[in-house]
Amino acid sequence: xxxxxxxxxxxxxxxxxxxxxxxxxxxxxxxxxxxxxxxxxxxxxxxxxxxxxxxxxxxxxxxxxxxxxxxxxxxxxxxxxxxxxxxxxxxxxxxxxxxxxxxxxxxxxxxxxxxxxxxxxxxxxxxxxxxxxxxxxxxxxxxxxxxxxxxxxxxxxxxxxxxxxxxxxxxxxxxxxxxxxxxxxxxxxxxxx
Amino acid sequence: xxxxxxxxxxxxxxxxxxxxxxxxxxxxxxxxxxxxxxxxxxxxxxxxxxxxxxxxxxxxxxxxxxxxxxxxxxxxxxxxxxxxxxxxxxxxxxxxxxxxxxxxxxxxxxxxxxxxxxxxxxxxxxxxxxxxxxxxxxxxxxxxxxxxxxxxxxxxxxxxxxxxxxxxxxxxxxxxxxxxxxxxxxxxxxxxxxxxxxxxxxxxxxxxxxxxxxxxxxxxxxxxxxxxxxxxxxxxxxxxxxxxxxxxxxxxxxxxxxxxxxxxxxxxxxxxxxxxxxxxxxxxxxxxxxxxxxxxxxxxxxxxxxxxxxxxxxxxxxxxxxxxxxxxxxxxxxxxxxxxxxxxxxxxxxxxxxxxxxxxxxxxxxxxxxxxxxxxxxxxxxxxxxxxxxxxxxxxxxxxxxxxxxxxxxxxxx
Amino acid sequence: xxxxxxxxxxxxxxxxxxxxxxxxxxxxxxxxxxxxxxxxxxxxxxxxxxxxxxxxxxxxxxxxxxxxxxxxxxxxxxxxxxxxxxxxxxxxxxxxxxxxxxxxxxxxxxxxxxxxxxxxxxxxxxxxxxxxxxxxxxxxxxxxxxxxxxxxxxxxxxxxxxxxxxxxxxxxxxxxxxxxxxxxxxxxxxxxxxxxxxxxxxxxxxxxxxxxxxxxxxxxxxxxxxxxxxxxxxxxxxxxxxxxxxxxxxxxxxxxxxxxxxxxxxxxxxxxxxxxxxxxxxxxxxxxxxxxxxxxxxxxxxxxxxxxxxxxxxxxxxxxxxxxxxxxxxxxxx
Numbered sequence: 045x046x047x048x049x050x051x052x053x054x055x056x057x058x059x060x061x062x063x064x065x066x067x068x069x070x071x072x073x074x075x076x077x078x079x080x081x082x083x084x085x086x087x088x089x090x091x092x093x094x095x096x097x098x099x100x101x102x103x104x105x106x107x108x109x110x111x112x113x114x115x116x117x118x119x120x121x122x123x124x125x126x127x128x129x130x131x132x133x134x135x136x137x138x139x140x141x142x143x144x145x146x147x148x149x150x151x152x153x154x155x156x157x158x159x160x161x162x163x164x165x166x167x168x169x170x171x172x173x174x175x176x177x178x179x180x181x182x183x184x185x186x187x188x189x190x191x192x193x194x195x196x197x198x199x200x201x202x203x204x205x206x207x208x209x210x211x212x213x214x215x216x217x218x219x220x221x222x223x224x225x226x227x228x229x230x231x232x233x234x235x236x237x
Numbered sequence: 238x239x240x241x242x243x244x245x246x247x248x249x250x251x252x253x254x255x256x257x258x259x260x261x262x263x264x265x266x267x268x269x270x271x272x273x274x275x276x277x278x279x280x281x282x283x284x285x286x287x288x289x290x291x292x293x294x295x296x297x298x299x300x301x302x303x304x305x306x307x308x309x310x311x312x313x314x315x316x317x318x319x320x321x322x323x324x325x326x327x328x329x330x331x332x333x334x335x336x337x338x339x340x341x342x343x344x345x346x347x348x349x350x351x352x353x354x355x356x357x358x359x360x361x362x363x364x365x366x367x368x369x370x371x372x373x374x375x376x377x378x379x380x381x382x383x384x385x386x387x388x389x390x391x392x393x394x395x396x397x398x399x400x401x402x403x404x405x406x407x408x409x410x411x412x413x414x415x416x417x418x419x420x421x422x423x424x425x426x427x428x429x430x431x432x433x434x435x436x437x438x439x440x441x442x443x444x445x446x447x448x449x450x451x452x453x454x455x456x457x458x459x460x461x462x463x464x465x466x467x468x469x470x471x472x473x474x475x476x477x478x479x480x481x482x483x484x485x486x487x488x489x490x491x492x493x494x495x496x497x498x499x500x501x502x503x504x505x506x507x508x509x510x511x512x513x514x515x516x517x518x519x520x521x522x523x524x525x526x527x528x529x530x531x532x533x534x535x536x537x538x539x540x541x542x543x544x545x546x547x548x549x550x551x552x553x554x555x556x557x558x559x560x561x562x563x564x565x566x567x568x569x570x571x572x573x574x575x576x577x578x579x580x581x582x583x584x585x586x587x588x589x590x591x592x593x594x595x596x597x598x599x600x601x602x603x604x605x606x607x608x609x610x611x612x613x614x615x616x617x618x619x620x621x622x623x624x625x626x627x628x629x630x631x632x633x634x635x636x637x638x639x640x641x642x643x644x645x646x647x648x649x650x651x
Numbered sequence: 652x653x654x655x656x657x658x659x660x661x662x663x664x665x666x667x668x669x670x671x672x673x674x675x676x677x678x679x680x681x682x683x684x685x686x687x688x689x690x691x692x693x694x695x696x697x698x699x700x701x702x703x704x705x706x707x708x709x710x711x712x713x714x715x716x717x718x719x720x721x722x723x724x725x726x727x728x729x730x731x732x733x734x735x736x737x738x739x740x741x742x743x744x745x746x747x748x749x750x751x752x753x754x755x756x757x758x759x760x761x762x763x764x765x766x767x768x769x770x771x772x773x774x775x776x777x778x779x780x781x782x783x784x785x786x787x788x789x790x791x792x793x794x795x796x797x798x799x800x801x802x803x804x805x806x807x808x809x810x811x812x813x814x815x816x817x818x819x820x821x822x823x824x825x826x827x828x829x830x831x832x833x834x835x836x837x838x839x840x841x842x843x844x845x846x847x848x849x850x851x852x853x854x855x856x857x858x859x860x861x862x863x864x865x866x867x868x869x870x871x872x873x874x875x876x877x878x879x880x881x882x883x884x885x886x887x888x889x890x891x892x893x894x895x896x897x898x899x900x901x902x903x904x905x906x907x908x909x910x911x912x913x914x915x916x917x918x919x920x921x922x923x924x925x926x927x928x929x930x931x932x933x934x935x936x937x938x939x940x941x942x943x944x945x946x947x948x949x950x951x952x953x954x955x956x957x958x959x960x961x962x963x964x965x966x967x968x969x970x971x972x973x974x975x976x977x978x979x980x981x982x983x984x985x
Contacts (some may be wrong), residue, residue, distance in 0.1 A: 062410070063243070063410045066410045066411075067241045067410070069241075070241035071241075071242075071414055076241060076410070076412065077409060077411055078409065078410040079405070079408055079409040079410070080404070080405070080408055083514055085627065090255075101508075102508075103508030103509065103511050103512050104508060104594060105405050105506060105508050105509045105592070106509060106591050106593040106594055107591050109593070120397050123541055130249075164359065208353050234559050257760045258762075258766045259759060259763055259766060286766055287766065288762035288763075288766050289766055290758065290759075290762055290794055290797070291797070292755065292758075293789055293790070293792065293793030293796065294789055294790075294793070296755075296789070296790070297752065297755040297758075297789065297790050297793050298749070298750065300748060300752035300755030300756050300758075300759065300790060301755045301756070301758045301759035301762065302759060302762070303725060303748050303752070303756050303762065304746070304748070304755065304756035304757060304758060304760040304761075304762075305758020305759035305762050305763040306759070306763075307756075307759070308760040308763030308764060308767075309763060309767070310759075310762065310763035310766055310767070326749055326751075327748070327749060327752060330748050330749055334748070343787040353697055369688065377685035393890035420663050432859075434721045434745075434746055434760060435744055436718065436719045436720065436721065436743070436744055436772055438744075439740035439741070439742060439743050439744040439745070440744060441736070441741050441744075441745045441747075442735075442745070442746040442747070443724075443734075443744075443746050443747035444735070444739060444747065445730070445731055445734055445735055445736065446736060447735070450736075515792055524748065533768070550769065552658070572728065574663075579963075594902060624907065
């Protein structure tokens with residue numbers, strides 16, 4: 045079972061991100077379970093959502109406490125909330141930021157992690173560019189498809205199109221595609237370096 | 238059709254397939270998405286021949302449902318927590334009048350302290366109101382139970398509550414199968430009321446009944462629930478024939494055949510329990526589980542049969558009967574007549590406290606060694622409780638205890 | 652349903668006078684074909700204003716709807732005296748659910764009729780003042796707010812008579828009840844702001860509101876008939892004296908109901924969409940003492956030292972009503 049925890053702030057589409065990720069996994073004939081951290085938080089408050097992906101029925105109903113992957117939609121949470129609770133050095137960390145892990149001040153923390161499981165994506169900028177609103181969730185899922193083999197980019201597109209429609213859907217698809225390409229390009233450059 | 242969707246949305250779709258004629262809606266977390274979904278379907282014209290009424294309170298919601306059902310309409314509403322308490326008088330009334338209303342409960346704690354998260358205190362408070370109470374383990378089952386609930390309610394002419402764990406199920410996206418209209422139509426015939434307000438055949442409903450007949454009327458309500466003990470398994474079997482999957486019934490067991498230790502629980506926590514049971518079984522322990530699906534009527538005979546060979550019973554309760562312990566355990570005592578075993582009550586998950594696999598595992602290990610107290614509060618922060626008791630001892634005006642505990646946990650206790 | 656033949660003595664005193672009127676203007680009660688919706692043999696007290704008001708109102712509604720009426724009743728005297736089962740007095744489909752939910756139950760019945768395509772069936776909710784102005788007020792306001800197609804009739808006898816005469820929000824100032832005793836420096840119910848539900852109903856902007864009295868039964872029938880021509884939420888508030896609760900002789904029910912109107916304490920009017928459209932003029936104005944004196948609930952105002960100040964305040968209330976609702980013929984008096 046693969047477990048994802050998504051952190052962000054109310055209004056950033058954190059819950060939708062988990063739901064879309066579960067739909068993407070479902071479209072690949074996997075079992076998936078997405079649920080929010082059940083808060084009564086308002087806009088701007090720290091929120092969490094979870095997604096489990098497995099090849100068999102998921103019966104477990106506890107919150108995700110030991111995530112295999114962490115998606116951080118808002119880097120301003122980094123030094124405010126215990127985002128990394130339960131994450132091991134085997135874990136994947138995807139952060140919405142234009143900066144590197146070192147620049148974000150967590151270079152020391154991620155020492156010992158697999159470098160290819162650490163990734164930052166300028167998701168807010170991509171969302172502003174393609175959707176016109178600072179909703180980074182779709183772009184981050186595009187980035188997630190690039191660093192993690194749990195879901196394919198096409199499934200992420202399909203999930204986005206299930207959640208949104210028309211121009212909003214296509215804008216989000218474009219943001220996800222560009223995020224995916226940015227990560228793949230970085231990877232390629234890193235492997236040639 | 239197989240799809241990945243939110244529990245609330247699946248319930249809304251399932252209810253819509255039952256062709257409800259009147260739906261009354263009042264918002265309360267965490268059931269709100271269900272009635273929102275239905276309202277959308279009515280407004281968009283997808284659900285036709287249905288009146289969707291926004292009322293001013295839960296009391297009105299169920300009162301409108303009473304009027305609609307008495308006038309012969311298939312009627313649905315949903316509520317939770319404080320909302321269920323606010324309509325309590327009408328809850329008893331709907332059952333007393335024998336009106337086949339179906340109501341979803343998005344299970345949630347009762348305040349004070351105010352709390353929006355899941356436990357079973359709300360529906361448990363209405364367990365003796367005369368409604369049938371079914372508890373769903375998964376969202377597939379939640380969706381399926383609503384279809385069975387209308388059939389059951391209308392055959393018996395009594396109301397049914399379908400209890401679904403708030404947030405844990407209502408807000409969870411899962412894979413499930415939404416049946417077709419043809420399947421539901423084949424299973425659920427049109428509503429033929431036993432009693433109806435009709436100008437061409439006037440009757441008085443809701444008259445005052447004195448001591449000469451009241452006992453008999455109440456007994457008949459009990460008798461109907463005893464009939465439900467037979468009907469619920471039949472309807473579940475019939476459901477399997479039409480829809481091709483197991484859903485509902487009175488109770489279901491998991492790896493309980495030769496189990497010396499049986500864990501009993503209601504609702505979604507059974508998923509996590511099964512995962513733990515698998516681990517312990519792999520390690521050679523004879524442990525199994527039973528999910529109670531129908532809490533009213535209570536399947537005493539089935540539970541008696543199951544427990545007659547067990548040595549230990551662990552009841553996981555998402556509600557607290559303050560002053561005695563557990564409600565489910567208390568009900569189980571009737572089924573334990575003549576059986577001698579160690580019975581443990583475990584109050585867990587109150588107000589949304591996560592019931593984790595690791596906590597359940599260590600709990601079951603202690604039970605297997607018979608080291609549990611008769612009444613255990615799972616993952617209770619005893620030291621926080623003790624500190625508040627100390628504060629109360631130290632000062633007469635120690636202040637509101639809920640706020641004191643919160644301040645204490647935030648590290649700012651005075 | 653089958654019509655029950657009405658005996659001549661049941662048609663009331665208007666029968667003779669009615670013969671002078673055109674057929675369509677005759678009293679419903681005078682018609683030997685009327686339904687007798689609330690049948691004789693019920694257990695109301697002698698001189699019960701509510702039983703009288705309910706029979707006239709429901710029969711008029713039945714005539715106006717071609718006998719297609721379903722009634723929803725709040726808990727209270729009317730419910731209790733009419734249905735000590737199996738002796739129901741209701742000849743129409745009737746449901747009693749709870750004290751505070753008659754309006755909501757009626758909404759439900761209305762919704763069921765709508766979905767079943769039975770727009771010909773009309774729904775009435777009814778209750779006393781406690782079930783309307785107090786405990787049922789939330790449901791009533793909700794029904795108004797949604798403009799549900801329900802006629803709500805409040806039979807106002809100004810206290811909780813069913814439970815033994817306790818104060819309600821419709822109890823008038825200074826009145827003695829079991830919970831506003833005639834004791835202390837200010838005996839009886841307090842002078843509050845009152846809770847004028849007809850005016851509150853008007854504030855919802857519903858299509859029709861009226862007040863009526865069992866002293867003016869033709870007016871009552873006319874208002875019910877008028878209400879039945881309208882779709883949407885409608886409210887009729889009927890003053891129904893209670894001999895037991897008011898401490899009055901059973902044979903004075905009609906007289907007291909008339910005095911309440913003639914003093915100006917209970918103005919009779921109609922309103923549409925929040926505006927008063929007509930009021931019944933007082934032809935013979937009387938001072939409030941004349942209305943209060945025959946009622947034991949006001950006896951403490953007329954002791955050795957009459958409560959002059961209190962009586963003046965009650966007279967002020969009447970005067971204010973007369974101005975506000977234009978109850979006097981202005982050409983003659985003003």
